[in-house]
Amino acid sequence: MIFIENEGVTDPRLNLALEEYALRNFSSDQDYLLFYINESSIIIGRNQNTLEEINQQYVTDNNIHVVRRVSGGGAVYHDFGNLNFSFITNHDNKSLNNFKKFTAPVIKVLQQLGLDAELKGRNDIQVEEKKISGTAQFSTGRRMISHGTLLFDTDLAEVVHALNVKMSKIESKGHKSVRSRVANISEFLNDPMKIEQFRKLLLEGLYEESEPFESYYLTPEEWKKVHELKADKYDNWDWNYGRSPKFNIQRTNRFPIGEIDLRIHVEKGLIKDVVIYGDFFGKEPVADLENLLKGIRYEKEDISMALKSIDINEYFGDIQKEDFLELVYGED
Template sequence: MTVLCLHPTDLDPYFNLATEEYLLKRFTDDIFMLWRSESSIVVGKHQNALAEINHRYVRDHHIKVARRLSGGGTVFHDPGNLNFTFIKNVDRLEDVNFKVFTQPIVEVLQKLGLDAYSTGRNDLLIGGKKISGNAEHVFKKRVLHHGTLLFNSQLEKLRNALKVDLSRFEDKAVQSNRSDVTNIAACLPHPMSVDEFARFIFEEVAQSFPKRQFLNFSDDDRQAIRQLRNEKYSQWDWIYGYSPKYKYRNELATANGSLVFSLHVEKGKIKESHWEGAISANLSRKLSEKLVGINHAEEVLQPVIYELKTDLETEHIFADRLLERLV
C-alpha cells in the first residue's frame, strides 16, 4: 500500500491537531506526518486540562493549551520539538502495539549515533531520560499513533508550564507521569540544527516505505481542516469543557481566620460550591448563587468576584487573593 508522507510547516497547534483528525477520518491511505507547533501544552483526551497546567505561568508566557484526540499524558510542544504521526489501516486492532510505530523512529535515531531505546511503555529514552512520549487513538480500523521528539526544546519552560498542585483536585481523570527529560541535541555526537534534524527524520522514515507519495493539501482540504480547527480544537468546550468532572478544593487565610471552599465542576462549568470557616452564611449564599453555571476559568470568574468585592472586603476577604485561589 502507498504511504502518504507530509511535512507541513504550520506552527498552529490547533490546526495541526485538526489535521491529524482530518487525515484519520477523511483519508483511507496509510500516512506519515512530521510537524512542529509553537509553544503549547497538549493534554490527553481523558485528562483534566486545568489539573495538568500551571495556568498562570501558561498565561503569562503566552503558551497555548490544546487537547488531542488520543489518550495518555500531557506533552509540551515548541519549535524545538518535533511531532511524528503514523496512521495505519489494520485488520486486527489487537495486533497493533506501540513498537510497530516507535521502532522506525528508534532506528533512525540510532543512525545518528544516538543510543535511543524504548522502555516497552509509551516513551523513548536516551541515557535513562525521556526524549519522546507517545499515544494512540483508534477510529474504525485505522490507528493513529503520534509522539514527540524533544530536540532542543525549552526544558525549563516545559517544567514550569507543567508544575501544578494536584492536591487541589479530586477526579478520576488520567494523570500524567512526570519524567526526567533531555534534549536530543545535547546527546548528538555531531551538532545539527532542528531543521537539519527534521529533514533527516522525514527523509529516512519516508524512504523506508517501498511505496510512498508526498501529499500536498488542496484548497478544499485546508478549508475543511481550518473549519475543524475553529469549531473544535481551538474551542474552550473541547480544551477544558471535555475534562472529566472534578472537585476543586482550596483555602484562603483572612483576618477572621481560614476560609475553606470547594467547587464541583462538570464539563468545565461550576455546578455548585461550598464555603466554610471565616465567611458569613449570607456571603456564602451569594457566592454560591453567582458561581453556579459559569466556566471554571479565571477570565470568567474575575468579573463575578469583583462584583462582590464590597461584600467580600466587609468580611476581610480580598477579591484579588480569593480569585488567585479559585483556579
Template sequence: MRTIINNSNKPQYNLALEEYVFKYLDIDDDFAFLWVNEPSVIIGRNQNTIQEVNNTYIQKHNINVVRRITGGGAVYHDFGNLNFSFITRNVEDNVNNFRKFTQPVIDMLRSIGVPAEFSGRNDITVEGKKISGNAQSYYRNRVLHHGTILFNSDLDMVNNVLNVKIDKIESKGIKSVRSRVTNILPYINKPMTLKEFQDELLKFILNTDDITPYIYELTEEDQKIIRQLMEEKYLKWEWNYGESPDFNLQKSNRYPGGKIDVRLNVSEGYIKSCKIYGDFFGQEDISNLENLMINQLFEENTIRKLLEYEIDKYFFNITLDDFINCLFY
C-alpha cells in the same frame, strides 16, 4: 505510505489536520508526517486541564493550551520539539502496540548515534531519560499513533507550565520532572539542525532518498474542512478546558496502565454524575463509560457486574479489580 508536508506551527491547526487525515480523508493509504508546534501545552484526551497546567504562567507568557484526541499525559511543545504522526489501518497488532510504531524512530535515532530504547508503556528513553512520549487513538478501521521527540527543547519550561503530580514522579523513582527528560541533540554524532533531523527522519520512515512521490497535496476542500475543524473544536474553550461539574466524591489511584481520577456526585446511594480523568489509554471514548455509570447504585457488586465485560474497552493495563479498588477501597 504517504506523507503531508506541514509547515504550520499552530497547534490548533496541526491537531485539526491530524484528526482530518485520521477520520475524514477518504484515502486508503497509510500516512506518516512530521510537524513542529510553537510553545504549547498539549493536554491528554481524558485529563482535567485546570489541574494539569499552571494557568497563571501560561497566560502571562501567552502559551497555547490545546486538548488532543489521544489519551496519556500533558506535554510541553516548542520549536525544539518534533512531533510525528502515523495513521494506519486498524489491524490487530497495531492496537496498543506502542513498540511497533516507535521502532522506526528508535532505529533512525540509533543510526545517528543516539542510544534510544523503548521504555515503560509508551516512552522512548536515552540513558534512562525520556526523549519521547507516545499516544494512540482508534476510529473505525484506523489507528492514529503520534509522539514527540525532544531535539533541543527548553526543558525548564516543563516545570513552569505543568503541574506534574508527585505520584507520577515517585512512581518512576526520580526526584523531579526536569531530571527525567533530556534532548537528543547532545547525543547526535554529527552537526544537525532540527530541520535537517526532520528531513532525515521522514526519509528513513518512508525508506527513500526522495520523498516527492510520496507527498499528498491537500486540496482546497481538504483545507476548508481542516480550518472548520480547527475553528469549531481546537480553538474552543469547551474542548480545551471544558466545564467541571460539582462532585461530592473523588477517588484516584495510579496503576501500571496510568492514573485514574474518578469524580462522582452520589445522591441517596445512586450515581447522579460521573467524570473520569487520567493519563490512561483506551480504545473507546471514556464518556461512554461515564454515561454507563449514571443512575447506577454506588455499590461494589452493582458496579462490578455492570463493567464485567466493558472495562477492557476503556483502559489498557488497568483491570476491573483495579477500577473497583479505586472506587471503593
C-alpha cells in the same frame, strides 16, 4: 506510505485538526506520515483534567496555547525545538497500544544517528535513561493514529514551569524530577544540527523503512475543511478545558496502564454524576462508562452489576475489572 506536507503550519490547533482530518477523511487504502512543529503549547491528553495539569497563571502570562488532542496519555509541552510525528494507518487490534511496533522505525533512525535509543516503560523512547519522546494512540475502530513527540532542542525549563506534574507520576518514575529525567536529542549528537536538518534526516531514514514516499499537498477545499474542524473543535474552550464537575468523592490510583482519577457526585445514595480523568490509553470513550454509572446506587454490588457486561480493557487498557471496581467503591 504518503507524506502529508503541513506547509510550515506551527499553530497547534490547526496541526491537530489536520491530523484528525487526515485520519477521518483520507483514503483507507494508504498509510500516511505527518510531521509538524508547534509554537509554545501544552497538548493535553484526551481524558485529562486540563486545569489540574497546567500552571494556568504561567500559561496565561506567557501566551502558551492549551489544546486537547484526541489520543490518551499525559500532557506534553511543545515548542519550536520539538518535532512531532504521526503515522495514520488502518486499525488492527495487534497494533493498538503496540508502541514498540510504530516507534521501531523512529528508534532505528535515532540509532543510525549514534543515539542509544530504546523504548522504555509504557510509551517512552529513552536515551541513557533520559526520556526524549512520548507517544500515544487513538483509534476510530477503522483507522488509527500513532503519534509522538521528539524533544530535539526544546526549552526544558518551560516544561517544568508550564506543567503541573503530579506527585504520583514523579513517584512512579523513582522520585526523579521532570528536568532530571528528560533530555534533548541534540545533547547526544556528535555533530550539532538544526531541527530542520534533523527533520530531513529522520524523513530520509523513514523512507528507507518503506517504499518510496509520495508527498501530498492538501487542496484549498481540504484546507478549508481543516480550518472548519479547528474552529468547531480545537478552538473551543469546552473541548480544550472541559467541565470541572461538582463532586464529593475523589478516588485516584496509578496502575501500570496509567493513572485513573474518578470524580463522583453522590446524592441520597445515588451516583448523580461521575467524570473519569487520567493518562491511560483506551479505545472506547470513557463517557460511555460515565453514563452507565449515572443513576446507579453507590453500592459495590450495584456498581458491579452495572459493569457486568463491560470489557473494561476497551476503556483503559490492560486492567482487571475487579481493580477498577475497587477504585470506584472500595475500602480506603
